[in-house]
Amino acid sequence: MPELEECSGYNYLRETAYNRATIKTIKRPAIAQVPAFKKYPEAEKVELPRNWRLSEARITPLLQNRRSLRRYLMEPIKLEELAFLLWASQGITAKSGAYSFRTAPSGGALYPVETYLSANFVEGLPPGLYHFDVENFSLDRLNNEDSAAAVAAACLDQKFMAQAAVSFLWSSVFRRCMTKYGNRGMRYVLLDAGHICQNLLMAAEAIGCGGCPVAAFYDDEVNSLLQLDLGEESILYAAAVGKKEGAKGAQCNL
DSSP: OHHHHTOHHHHHHHHTOBOTTTTTTOOOOOOOOOOSSOOOTTSOOOOOOSOOOOTTOTTHHHHHHOOBOOOOOSOOBOHHHHHHHHHHHHOEEEEETTEEEESSOOGGGOOOEEEEEEESSBTTBOSEEEEEETTTTEEEEOOSSOOHHHHHHHTTTOTHHHHSSEEEEEEEEHHHHHHHHGGGHHHHHHHHHHHHHHHHHHHHHHTTEEEEEEOOSBHHHHHHHHTOOTTTEEEEEEEEEEEOTTOOOOOOOO
């Protein structure tokens, strides 16, 4: 719709998209670097305790061990484990009137981010592209083809994505958020994607997997694979997940 195309937030996303013809000639602005840490040398310092580790805080080892992992064991994850990853990243946890709240926060509880999967090694699930139906906690199969190699190629030919058990691909239906928030809604869309990805990475650690977030892709190639309506929806973010060597995941009971 024309009103969406006139939004500066939407145009920013399109103008910063990658494609194979322009990626090597894109001129980045000459922005000077800044220190990695911000300091207030004149401020009073308050030392924080370092003995904060509590046995009750079971998330502590997940946060401690999380690293971007690009090498995976060539073995499948269970369908129950995939279900847990999907629930942890975007599952419905409560309802209030017309709102269905999820594990990850969203501005205005509008949830503009959609989850797609490129299944590669999942027990009981044929390889291919899927869409996560959040409301019904189910998967919609979009094709009957092994999509792992095509997804890896569309993600700047990063081969580790083709070796992952499953790749998560997150798009946004911009109108779902921007109808209420206008141009500022683009900020909330991007924040939503970050919340979802971090939930996924913590859940992956819990089941003995590792993950790697991916923001480098040829936008229109991924959009074409997912058959998205480019006037309304576009890829935002991705992550590969697979089993890691020597990991002992938690028991998954769903």
